[in-house]
Amino acid sequence: MSTLGHYMIDKHGRRMRKLRISLLDACNLRCFYCMPEHPAFKPQKDWASAKDLMHITRNLVGLGIEEVRLTGGEPLMRRDFEEIVCELSTLPVKKLGLTTNALLLAPYLPLLQHTKLQHINISLDSLDAENFIRITRRDVFGAVMDAILTAKAQGFTVKVNTVMMKGVNDHELSAFVEWSATHDIPVRFLEVMNIGVMESQFRKRFLPASDMMAILGTDYQLSALSNMPDSTARNFSVSNGAKIGFITSESNPFCTGCSRLRLTPKGQIRPCLFMEEGIDLKPLAPADYPAALAAIIAMKPIGRILHQPQPMYQIGG
Numbered sequence: 001m002s003t004l005g006h007y008m009i010d011k012h013g014r015r016m017r018k019l020r021i022s023l024l025d026a027c028n029l030r031c032f033y034c035m036p037e038h039p040a041f042k043p044q045k046d047w048a049s050a051k052d053l054m055h056i057t058r059n060l061v062g063l064g065i066e067e068v069r070l071t072g073g074e075p076l077m078r079r080d081f082e083e084i085v086c087e088l089s090t091l092p093v094k095k096l097g098l099t100t101n102a103l104l105l106a107p108y109l110p111l112l113q114h115t116k117l118q119h120i121n122i123s124l125d126s127l128d129a130e131n132f133i134r135i136t137r138r139d140v141f142g143a144v145m146d147a148i149l150t151a152k153a154q155g156f157t158v159k160v161n162t163v164m165m166k167g168v169n170d171h172e173l174s175a176f177v178e179w180s181a182t183h184d185i186p187v188r189f190l191e192v193m194n195i196g197v198m199e200s201q202f203r204k205r206f207l208p209a210s211d212m213m214a215i216l217g218t219d220y221q222l223s224a225l226s227n228m229p230d231s232t233a234r235n236f237s238v239s240n241g242a243k244i245g246f247i248t249s250e251s252n253p254f255c256t257g258c259s260r261l262r263l264t265p266k267g268q269i270r271p272c273l274f275m276e277e278g279i280d281l282k283p284l285a286p287a288d289y290p291a292a293l294a295a296i297i298a299m300k301p302i303g304r305i306l307h308q309p310q311p312m313y314q315i316g317g
């Protein structure tokens, strides 16, 4: 650990080493569990500029952040996405990742080949074009699937994230396991979170990972894989050759191992997905960062906060 790493350790011994940057709240899909059908997005002038993001991230990396992931909203909708990725690629990070719905991904792949951004997590909640429309309210399944397979074929480390919901896509669990084996792409099943727009229908839709495992257990053997202590997923290899994971944000939150800080589109650093409190890093000089980080890390909860009315697309999932 670097001598500066102590700025990143909280009183529970958790070391903050991952930064999740939400580039904007806008999106080109309307996944019903994430946002309303007619959301009001923040104006572009509110977003931290590419220059601000670089300044902030450079300072945080200097203090111990090792992994950076870009998210949103839909991060590929930022017109300066190329500039942001190229700039961030000059930083000494171990991993630079992207979480995207992949709709705009294909044209970016040749550029990304030459950057540090090699880990791409893609949201795909259905393998059926009709069900995909019901979930995302957009008829773009083919473009998303093509982009996933192209990214994989071009050598990127691709993972698929699937939010599993009762009565929505739980009948597709086995199909995803077969798809994972066929394409050699890990699929992580996310428990839907009781957050933002989901609060009103959470009880109806929530499917705990234990139920998903029981359903899959009738047809497959699941063998646990070893995990990093701060991994958010419990990963398994499956008897058909698939690699799957479960992200148990609701039934078994990973707060005690959490190593993550969040940056909002406005450049505010937050200690937790479930907290709206934060500090605007844009105006701070490098010398102010240790104190700001100490304040943020001291606010980080050790257990799951139950209520977060702010929707996922505004915080950055």
Ligand code: SAM
Residues within 6 Å of the ligand: 027, 033, 034, 071, 072, 073, 074, 075, 099, 100, 101, 121, 122, 123, 161, 163, 190, 191, 192, 193, 194, 195, 198, 312, 313, 316, 317
């Ligand atoms: N638009 C990009 C995408 O969909 O990958 C990045 C942002 S999206 C908010 C990030 C992740 O949050 C996606 O995998 C999405 O499925 C997940 N997400 C959004 N709302 C959620 C909820 N209520 N429960 C669980 N996951 C959610």
Ligand code: SF4
Residues within 6 Å of the ligand: 027, 028, 029, 030, 031, 034, 035, 072, 073, 074, 101, 123, 313
């Ligand atoms: Fe957009 Fe991602 Fe939210 Fe779907 S989950 S609406 S793709 S931000």
